[in-house]
Amino acid sequence: MSEITPDLVRHLGVLARIQLSDEEVERLTGQLDVIVDNIAKVSQVATPDVPATSHPIPLENVFRPDTVGDMLTLEQVLQNAPDAADGRFRVTAILGEEQ
Structure with a gap:
């Protein structure tokens, strides 16, 4: 026996705020x-x-241990x-204002 009825589909459509045509109700x-x-x-x-x-x-996680490595110097960066x-990257202002 079918648990899903057209009235239930219409009710679900109202709850989801979706307007369903009669053809859509029948198909759904x-x-x-x-x-x-x-x-x-x-x-x-x-x-x-x-x-x-x-x-x-x-599945198994394959992360490596989080260890501190060699860091770049400010000059290298x-x-x-x-x-x-x-000592900072200089970029153009994106808002049209100097900051």
């Missing part, structure tokens, strides 16, 4: 009914001894900058 009624049936099938086989998964293959002043 069938589509949502199929989705609910498939979820019910999955629920039947999802038993407590079957662990829930979000991915079919177990600014050596290829188009314009620099007082």
Whole structure:
């Protein structure tokens, strides 16, 4: 027996603030009914001894340790900058004002 009715689809459309035509209601009624049936099938086989998964293959984080490495000097950082002043990158004002 179908759990999804045209009236329920219309109600969901109102809740979602979506205006649905009669053709859309008819099409969505069938589509949502199929989705609910498939979820019910999955629920039947999802038993407590079957662990829930979000991915079919177990994933493992592969981050390296966060260690401090060699740092660039201020001169090395600014050596290829188009314009620099007082140890900083110098750029044009984006708001049309000097800051």
